[in-house]
Amino acid sequence: MSADLALLSASELARRIRAGKATARAAVEACLERIDNRNDQLNAFIALDAAHAQATADLADAEAKRGRWMGPLHGVPLAHKDMYYREGRIATCGSKIRRDWVAPATATALARLDAAGALDLGTLNMAEFALGPTGHNWHHGHARNAWNPLHVTGGSSSGSATGVAARMFFGSLGSDTGGSIRLPAHFCGVVGIKPTWGRVSRANAMPLSWTLDCVGPLTRTVEDAALMLSIIAGVDPADPTAADEPVPDYVAGLARGVRGLRIGRPTSFFTEVDGESERVLAEAWKVLEKLGATIVDVPIPDMEKIGTYFPMVMGPESATIHREWLRTRADDYSGQVRARLEAGLLVPATAYLDALRARGPLLAEFTDAVFSRCDVLLVPSGTSPAPTVDESEVTGGPELVARMTHFPKFTRPFNYLGLPGLTVPAGFSGSGLPIGLQLVGRPFDEATLFTTGHAYQQATEWHTKAP
């Protein structure tokens, strides 16, 4: 029974627990078995707390026996990127500098999942301070791709993606500043959503670049992502940037389907992918057209400005956050992360502010050009499937610059524009590595992305494949 439970989606597990057909404790044991079998190889966890998960699972089961239900994730085991603070627990942020730092308060997103009944198995590997698109971590060890451990997971939410793929837990919070949810979701064959900037509170989550940072889940299905986002989204007095926008019932909207929906197919920029990704995306168009969507070709505005401005924002903001440690503990950063942070010191204030004041006009230009023609834009999540750990391990020089901009080429623009992006598994390369598509929508229109992604998953089986 345990092995079967581990393969369910979070939503299906929650339904079974609610119906008395499964227990939270059995779900936790199923996860622990998977973790025991694969974590040594994949390095998904920074700190596993099995005893806590077992104890809270027993409490959840006891409550269930009394007919008391915490919420829609009652008894469902999750685990989260080690940058969501929990009061009294160490949050390393994937770093050496914070290896022993104990969080003084709990992240709003974690507190909302707790309140919904979710269990927490422990903290997950991530790129050092969430700064890295590959999943390399020179302090806690590189995370490895569940589909082939010689390949990277993508980053920075590396442990989240590979752990969800390996069915070690049923969902995970990641964070996305330039692609850190969508890129690992693409490389590991799971679902990941970067919501609209401001959709989810970032209170007591580690900051990297406050203009770009977004909190979102990585899951096995679109339904699970819709459920988790509906729980964590919404206004929060602890985070003044959390938008005061109503949160729709994303799960209830899943059944709307895509008939009549206009889905945009880019005619430039997002077409620059390898042959295998091109083949997978071509099949995805066919599936959506068969489901009744109208496919429309959409010219893409010039993306060069966005590509130029993105590091003008991220660089100075991350350098400002880390400035004190760059003064006092520079040698405690890995070489790659230190170089990227110090580069942010070299951006004049005028360039940073130009990048910020260009953001509104460029968002207007993009939405006018794209969303006047379609309801959802479908683009790749990455330019290719996951490279190997060895070939993508670069620590400096021009090659590093090229890699840091190439991997998140199709994800970064939507952080700068603040638009929501949903990555959904869409197939495999010839060597068995996952390839994901990315659905992008208007600000605060995550509901249409979920509807489209769910319809796609009802017609395909990519999300049911487990490594």
Place this chain on the structure above:
Amino acid sequence: MTTGIGEDEARILAAQAGVALDDEAAVNAAAAMAPPLAAADRHSRGLAFEAEPSQFLAAQRRARR
């Protein structure tokens, strides 16, 4: 992508931020990773005189359905 920043300028800019890039390797690494200032300057020449960062929220609201 080139920054247009030389080693001396990188040292000075970092020092203005209170961080000493004493080690030559650190200077080179930071300068190599720095964003492309010349390109940003070129793009910014077309920015409206009235543009300011708070307009992003207004653009976000307008971009909704």
